[in-house]
């Protein structure tokens with residue numbers, strides 16, 4: 052602050068402003084349990100008699116959208132949200148969501164713990180053109196480590212499956228998170244036991260310890276370094292083509308089967324009830340209309356484009 | 362506390378010390394804290410219509426003993442306010458809760474109730490949604506408070522949410538006025554520790570016979586208006602000495618006037634400034650504000666959305682800065698506060714961040730797997746209709762790949778808009794209104810009467826998924842259950858619609874794509890008002906539906922992706938290709954087995970998992 056000559060700054064810092072809170076950002080996709088995980092942490096803080104704020108946006112959460120929860124705790128907490136670049140820990144339940152929130156991590160001291168699980172939304176598979184690829188964001192573990200040295204990519208679901216219950220994956224992650232915070236293992240375990248179904252208390256107890264050990268113990272050093280994120284499939288190799296729809300008007304009786312069934316909705320009936328290609332750019336040459344037309348009135352031709360370089 | 366011994370560097374050791382919290386503390390969400398405050402204040406009647414971010418207030422109030430209070434879902438926000446007004450006039454403390462746009466609906470009653478005043482304390486909790494996390498606009502409720510001349514309390518955290526709500530009832534009775542407690546998404550949905558108290562036992566004041574005060578006739582209102590102005594003056598006087606306005610001394614060079622959650626950002630970002638925290642945004646504590654402004658060299662107003670305080674201070678002749686540096690749209694945050702203060706020359710450096718240059722994956726909200734709205738919109742798009750939409754989960758039918766909604770404005774507007782379209786002669790496509798069950802009850806019925814009365818040619822699709830899905834699956838008059846889960850009369854939609862005078866009504870199964878087409882055709886061919894009730898419970902609420910999943914027999918898939926037009930999130934690309942296109946696969950965990958994709962698949966390769974090999 053530029054007004055640093057003022058008395059306020061020279062004053063002894065008041066206890067409410069001196070101690071900065073610890074910031075944990077927990078992120079994932081609707082349905083993964085982000086809120087449950089952050090409630091465990093918030094409850095733990097409360098039991099340890101700390102001030103804690105847990106802030107989430109959950110309006111659209113259950114509809115597969117991105118979900119995030121800010122947990123801040125310490126002697127005094129003001130803002131319910133973690134300021135950009137000040138998260139001490141970013142715990143991601145899904146890989147691309149982890150990447151989305153990386154700017155919130157403290158660039159010098161922040162720790163990134165992320166599940167390697169990839170949840171590819173249908174929205175990433177929207178491009179219907181031949182040879183199109185999904186636009187799910189991909190970065191390898193190494194690429195992330197270059198920017199964030201304190202990075203841990205983990206296959207928590209795989210680890211939980213190893214224990215016989217893939218649903219304990221979030222508890223594995225809590226075990227990892229626990230290594231970065233000053234709460235006792237007993238406190239963690241007690242709160243986790245309260246928040247999981249009674250039949251799964253034991254497997255969750257093991258999952259927590261497994262996650263914790265995986266980060267702490269040298270026995271897991273090699274494993275830690277071997278974790279990879281699944282690469283996206285390579286782009287399909289296709290020729291550059293020109294699509295040409297041949298409509299034999301005399302054979303079309305305007306039944307509109309093709310109009311209804313065209314996945315790209317690029318066909319329409321014209322004023323004389325004959326089919327026409329209303330939106331040629333949208334046609335992907337899937338050939339559905341050709342196969343469905345009862346009167347063989349449509350044929351789809353795909354020509355290789357002449358790309359000779361002169 | 363056991364010190365962590367992990368290999369991850371332990372963070373900021375000094376931070377987590379000094380116990381400061383004593384036992385009668387609960388971790389409450391802002392909305393739960395508001396409900397707690399109302400309960401402690403001895404509230405007797407609570408009514409609300411759901412709306413994010415306010416919904417949990419009445420849900421939470423409904424968890425307190427039925428002997429203590431009555432909590433109900435109302436048909437819409439105006440009804441909820443009218444219920445609270447009736448209870449207040451009967452002599453007990455009453456509360457209604459709504460989201461910001463709900464106050465538009467309730468405002469007709471509020472504007473006049475302001476003149477009438479109260480008997481038992483009357484509190485409206487209104488939750489704004491800056492940033493529009495789940496709303497159609499980001500209007501600022503403080504302007505409404507000023508418009509209606511009703512005080513607006515502005516808590517900044519869950520503790521204050523509880524305390525201010527309690528106080529609001531006292532102020533309401535003391536000053537004979539309805540009181541608004543204003544929350545925002547950040548407060549309503551933030552959980553923090555709250556010191557709780559016990560319930561006050563408040564006796565009913567009994568109905569007081571006073572027609573000159575209670576009956577809003579012109580002759581009476583003319584007498585009441587000056588009383589309201591006098592009330593505003595008295596409130597200002599009260600605020601000048603009230604704890605609701607808190608002066609936190611600091612730098613004498615910079616003073617910040619702020620309120621609500623903005624206060625927490627200010628304390629976070631510039632702890633050294635002098636701060637005047639206003640607990641009330643209307644009316645303003647003028648004397649204290651003037652003294653505060655005189656005590657510092659430079660005054661900055663930090664508020665979310667409209668420059669409400671800033672304008673008022675300018676009108677008072679006080680020189681302040683504000684929106685020059687901070688956005689008038691969206692949420693305030695520590696980041697944009699810091700940026701603004703940087704622009705203002707108060708903060709010299711902005712913190713560094715990690716930038717990986719990643720364009721984040723687009724993950725917009727989508728309809729659930731097996732949502733009963735999906736098939737209906739797919740049919741509307743393919744059949745080519747001019748669709749006036751409405752508000753609910755089904756508004757997602759406006760985006761690709763369903764993309765079958767041409768306009769959507771406010772709750773219940775669809776039918777009236779369709780009437781207008783038809784009257785305007787828009788006949789290139791059949792004019793259709795789509796409206797959810799709860800929205801139909803909220804504000805759709807008067808519009809349907811209008812359509813029949815004015816004899817237009819439209820088709821109304823009533824999307825009856827038997828719940829208020831968008832806000833989390835609340836009950837309503839059409840579900841046959843009350844807020845506390847007790848059985849009650851269930852509105853029969855078909856009977857209501859026939860009683861209104863609609864001659865053509867048909868109910869179809871929302872999962873039956875063929876019938877949907879057929880019925881839609883017949884309805885649009887009918888000359889007059891036709892109503893199709895498309896009926897299937899929401900896949901998520903009140904019961905999460907999970908049937909045998911379907912799978913894709915990959916050999917038969919020609920990668921036409923026609924099934925993907927249903928927007929079902931369980932369907933995505935597989936790694937296999939056919940003629941340069943991706944074949945599809947179905948996620949076995951998320952598929953609920955609704956069968957709609959199987960009905961759409963032209964090669965019949967989507968099949969029930971049990972019979973297949975998945």
Ligand SMILES: Cc1ncc(C[n+]2csc(CCOP(=O)(O)OP(=O)(O)O)c2C)c(N)n1
Nearest residue numbers: 412462463752753754797798799800830831
């Ligand atoms: C005036 C107003 N009140 C409340 C809301 C919040 N809100 C948005 S959608 C919705 C419910 C819609 O329910 P329904 O019509 O049954 O559709 P569904 O979500 O079940 O598909 C509500 C209450 C709003 N947007 N505007």
Ligand code: SF4
Nearest residue numbers: 729732754830899900
């Ligand atoms: S909550 Fe119900 S109505 Fe809303 S998208 Fe999901 S299934 Fe559809």
Ligand code: SF4
Nearest residue numbers: 731929952955956958
């Ligand atoms: S049956 Fe098809 S449309 Fe229905 S939920 Fe499963 S994948 Fe989605």
